[in-house]
Amino acid sequence: MSICILSIGSELLEGSVIDSNSAFIANNLTRFGANVGLIRMVKDNKDEIVHLFQKYSQKYDIILTTGGLGPTFDDITAECLAESAGLSLELNEKAYNHMASRLNKAGVIIRQEHKHQSMLPSSCILFNNNVGTALGFSIKLNKAHIICMPGVPLEMKDMFLKEVLPFVSKTLNLKEKAYIDLHFLSIPESDVDVFIRSLKIEDNVQCIINAGNAQVVVKLRGDNKEKVEEYALKIEKAFPENFIGRGDILPSEYLVRLLKSSGKTITCAESCTGGMLSSLITDVSGASSVFYGSVVSYDNSIKENVLKVPQEILNTYGAVSEECAYAMAEGVRNLMKTDYGISITGIAGPTGGTEEKPVGLVYIGVTDGENTKVYRNIFNGSRQQVRTRSANKAMQILIDYIKNKQ
């Protein structure tokens, strides 16, 4: 049950494109308990590709390729596959019709080069492409099924999940593993670690803890669904204040859900993050029912005139201060007439820091109109990192604030 992934394209060896396809494929196969033994980038070189098809087909059960299915001269995957198996290349009618119909719809005139794309090894199996013009195809060579997919990630992902993964899973008799990700906010990784150690998890369940972006993610894997579920429930219930959900949930999605369920609305006053927090929240479809809007108050004149931060505060304490974060949160809440207001003011760098107020110093304020709190943070990293960490931390502070009020 060993699988090999070949990413085909000279641009990969020149480093002008990062190969994200292989990780996507490998990640999905690993969920099904398959063993990916090799991931390799291959140039658009006929001799090399033919050689690798012949060599690896004696070793692996499945060879998955991405790239080289297009209409241009350097798209040679089909040709190489036919040659490696001693098959002829033929115009595949089904592949041609699929391509022609998509090109017609897009108003593109079909040229000779397009035909090249539909020349496939005789007697190959086809895989549908709902997103693009090139169908996937497969033949059996030695012990391997060699399956060729497009390189465009959107096309490849759709084809892989809908067509190729079921085929591979059936061929290798794979069974999806139990696979649960638990997301926690506002808790140290070590607290979760100590609890999980105390569970003495059995060997047939794997457990990994990842921390990052203000989240702790516990990943549980195993063949026994009941067992994995049992551990997941125990871990969730150990930290009810911090657990935000399973799967790929983002803090912003959890925040929107939390606000919806409590019927509350929010607004933000952003300085150093310059709109990033608002942008993260409005990434969530349906945010409009809880997020009214925000003010990016980059210049002090905006803090003063729009958010009504008293000039005295700006003069005495400066824009990056506890007092200013306090006034910004209250000011934006009053302006937008929402239940909660949140503010961020800090120094993202790389310039603008002083001994007293270094780069990375960020104040985050939150208010419900009665109870206003301000948190002082020092974030490390580049300008981009300070901004991202500030926005993530603000989301976390807001979630905690709302939960504590419930």
Added chain:
Amino acid sequence: MSICILSIGSELLEGSVIDSNSAFIANNLTRFGANVGLIRMVKDNKDEIVHLFQKYSQKYDIILTTGGLGPTFDDITAECLAESAGLSLELNEKAYNHMASRLNKAGVIIRQEHKHQSMLPSSCILFNNNVGTALGFSIKLNKAHIICMPGVPLEMKDMFLKEVLPFVSKTLNLKEKAYIDLHFLSIPESDVDVFIRSLKIEDNVQCIINAGNAQVVVKLRGDNKEKVEEYALKIEKAFPENFIGRGDILPSEYLVRLLKSSGKTITCAESCTGGMLSSLITDVSGASSVFYGSVVSYDNSIKENVLKVPQEILNTYGAVSEECAYAMAEGVRNLMKTDYGISITGIAGPTGGTEEKPVGLVYIGVTDGENTKVYRNIFNGSRQQVRTRSANKAMQILIDYIKNKQ
């Protein structure tokens, strides 16, 4: 002069991490005219790594590895390298002192596992690590220099550029190629293509055109610096209105530079992009001198009460309309007291579209207080794509507007 890159780590074969290191290394080596013949992911498996070191060292001049240098049990790169060359593993004092000093500064107590990290092949060459605890190291085996770097991208990149690239370049006698990227905005790829074809560029200069994110990028490469420069100048000058700069310049950087040089200020009123445009602009260090702030007016109450969009417009034409974009741009400019105001209002989806106003319909307005223009756009793609395309398009419209006024 052939180079092999091995990315070491079982997590890569399980697809839980995307390998961006290889592309970074390959891209830099390609600039120096080196030929990267192989990129391959390798599991944390001793037999396999030793076998590959022995095999590939007979074929490649340079083998670069990333990953497996840390303190945990599955970090085995040094051990494998020593074994493949029949060398002993020794506590390397310089590597140990470097690690100890960094750990001390971070307040971490040195444990036995940390020592493991400093056990390196005898007589290896060291490469400094300015970012993390693990030094890089290298030995010669067969025809190859095998150079091992950390897997953490920040550490690897710093070490590669400062230490490893100069070593490889000297060893292989590489010479940096002329390498110019030209960035253009607001022009169809095909117009640039037609002009470049008319130049009949010589074979010893490579030219690629890429389009995306509202930009067209022309990439020129070659051994002859003067020739590459000559073509670059011709292409720049053919589209003076559209050329924004060389290198890796972003439209936001160009916009900030353009505003600085003309001494003008801007503000944004964002609806469907929810702060993304403001966030892109404030990503640029120094944006504070030209960007005063913005209003994210997600809810209609904010459009009306903060931006002073007349209720009549919202009732008659709706929030996603030419009229509303017009009023938002003028409203935010009046509120923030800047030279220019820009507005975005549209339907990002996936829900909320109608026959008349489909998902992807986005109005972008721009004003200087006297002359207000609104552009109607239909963007394809997911919610995230519609938002990103809207923000990029607004930046492009603003740049064109400012340039036309000059």
